[in-house]
Amino acid sequence: MKLKTVFPFIISIFLLTGCWGAQNIDHLAYIDAIGVDYKDDQFIVYVQLMSFTGLAKVETGGTQEKATVAIGRAIGETFNMATDQLYSSIQRMVSWGHVKSVVFTKRALKKVVIQDVLDVIARYNEIKPSIWVYATDEPLKKLFGTTPFLHTTPYYSLLTHPEEIFNQSSFIRSIRLNRFIADMNEDSKTVRLPYLSITKRNWEEDKKEKPMLNLQGICFVDRYELQKCIDRSKLLGIRWFEKDISRTPIYVKKGNKVVASISVLNPKSKIFYKMKDNIPVFHIEVSSKGSVIELQEKLTEKELIRLAEKTVEDEIRSLYKLGIKYDIDIFNLSEAMYRKKPEDWKKFAENGKIPLTDEILKNIKVKISIDTSGKQKFKS
Numbered sequence: 001m002k003l004k005t006v007f008p009f010i011i012s013i014f015l016l017t018g019c020w021g022a023q024n025i026d027h028l029a030y031i032d033a034i035g036v037d038y039k040d041d042q043f044i045v046y047v048q049l050m051s052f053t054g055l056a057k058v059e060t061g062g063t064q065e066k067a068t069v070a071i072g073r074a075i076g077e078t079f080n081m082a083t084d085q086l087y088s089s090i091q092r093m094v095s096w097g098h099v100k101s102v103v104f105t106k107r108a109l110k111k112v113v114i115q116d117v118l119d120v121i122a123r124y125n126e127i128k129p130s131i132w133v134y135a136t137d138e139p140l141k142k143l144f145g146t147t148p149f150l151h152t153t154p155y156y157s158l159l160t161h162p163e164e165i166f167n168q169s170s171f172i173r174s175i176r177l178n179r180f181i182a183d184m185n186e187d188s189k190t191v192r193l194p195y196l197s198i199t200k201r202n203w204e205e206d207k208k209e210k211p212m213l214n215l216q217g218i219c220f221v222d223r224y225e226l227q228k229c230i231d232r233s234k235l236l237g238i239r240w241f242e243k244d245i246s247r248t249p250i251y252v253k254k255g256n257k258v259v260a261s262i263s264v265l266n267p268k269s270k271i272f273y274k275m276k277d278n279i280p281v282f283h284i285e286v287s288s289k290g291s292v293i294e295l296q297e298k299l300t301e302k303e304l305i306r307l308a309e310k311t312v313e314d315e316i317r318s319l320y321k322l323g324i325k326y327d328i329d330i331f332n333l334s335e336a337m338y339r340k341k342p343e344d345w346k347k348f349a350e351n352g353k354i355p356l357t358d359e360i361l362k363n364i365k366v367k368i369s370i371d372t373s374g375k376q377k378f379k380s
Helices: 003-015 052-059 079-084 111-123 140-144 163-168 177-184 236-241 301-326 333-340 342-348
Strands: 028-039 042-050 070-076 093-095 101-105 132-136 191-199 212-222 225-231 247-254 257-276 279-295 361-372
Touching (some): 028 140, 042 140, 079 111, 101 111, 111 177, 236 257, 247 301, 257 301, 257 361, 301 361, 333 342
Parallel strands (some): 028 093, 028 101, 101 132, 132 191, 279 361
Antiparallel strands (some): 028 042, 191 212, 212 225, 257 279
């Protein structure tokens, strides 16, 4: 080969851009979730680390490996000082680009903590604004050590992928960081933060109790401060006001006995108000379609619809009264007024919220249509 032919080839090799600074994925520590606790004016930060090795094998058809997680803990005067403490002992470069969620303990849901954490995350471009935000009263070390059953990778846990669960049985809607921040900065809005717990009642694995993450309820946060966390058993009425509810069940009662189960699809709700004697009076409308899943007693279609609509109305009224008890604008009536007529909101609001009384919520109109009764026919 002639020299003038070889020489350009050699020069081109040196001019090629190489990935000299690239890191092998096995040499990085991947933070999957962040936990924030606060005690004695100190930030206590937990991180959950995961390995992508098992995930890669499963998604390429390989054998499933036993799920393992590593949990780090550090303390600092600020959130950033605490996270910096992790680097000295982790013995690998850390990647924050795969963080999927941040979990606050109840005692960390206060302005001084939330603002510090959100400020650091906003300045750190590796962490995406679309991560999920949760609250809990469980020890964070225990919470992060709770892995899915059947040795499934933690990558598919409730902490990281809550959408599939919500689509199948819609109730408590998870919230992303960007929405959490936007709602927190709205004077008229009360933030609904999903509340996680650990349950041992429902599952066993290898003949042993299997602890599993559980959506226990909702923590209501106003202006960066926790108001109260309420159990899901008392929150049935909240689902009629959440967006993107695709499927949720109604257990229809006649007296104290459940007589039917209805699967309700894509319910829609409206909140509006009118002035009466110079006082705002709110009205709520809910509409949806449903399919009968179970019929324990022979009912006419008209009777079943009446009972189903009453069930929904009772759920809404019961939850509204609970909001009055704890002074929580659970349905965000204040926001509905603010969106329609800000001058009225400014006139009646106290600290950004309309004072809640039994008198200001009047009509609750529910309309449910039954698409099918399945094989079981209604009584004629």
